[in-house]
Amino acid sequence: MAMSSGNESGSPMSEINVTPLVDVMLVLLIIFMITAPLMSHRITVKLPTANPKTTDTPPLTPPVDLAIKDDGSMYLNDDQNPISDAELKSKFVVLASMSPQPELQIRAAKDTEFKTVRKVLGDAKDSGMVHVGFMTTGKE
Numbered sequence: 001m002a003m004s005s006g007n008e009s010g011s012p013m014s015e016i017n018v019t020p021l022v023d024v025m026l027v028l029l030i031i032f033m034i035t036a037p038l039m040s041h042r043i044t045v046k047l048p049t050a051n052p053k054t055t056d057t058p059p060l061t062p063p064v065d066l067a068i069k070d071d072g073s074m075y076l077n078d079d080q081n082p083i084s085d086a087e088l089k090s091k092f093v094v095l096a097s098m099s100p101q102p103e104l105q106i107r108a109a110k111d112t113e114f115k116t117v118r119k120v121l122g123d124a125k126d127s128g129m130v131h132v133g134f135m136t137t138g139k140e
Helices: 019-035 085-097 114-127
Strands: 064-068 074-076 104-108 132-134
């Protein structure tokens, strides 16, 4: 009689011994837990500290105000005389070349056609203006 290993039917053993796998995984976990803090940043950089009590310095260049009335007339920096498209384009080129570049703040009337505002935005972008903002009232 031949000795059998508990498998009387002669089929292959289908049970997996999980204990060695768990042991290996626990050892790997401990190795990674020990080495992870050692792999911190190798390049030291002096980071800025945040202080909420300080106030930001005001911008060196004041913003440029462009008012657009509903009839399409444009006024730069509250000047009483309207500015033409050609003058506005040349003014945009001058403002875009300044360092630091001032912000263009557009105040368009509520009934102004969008194509007028879109044209002004296109002219500002083509001249190199990057800081553009819209002024609104907070009452509606």
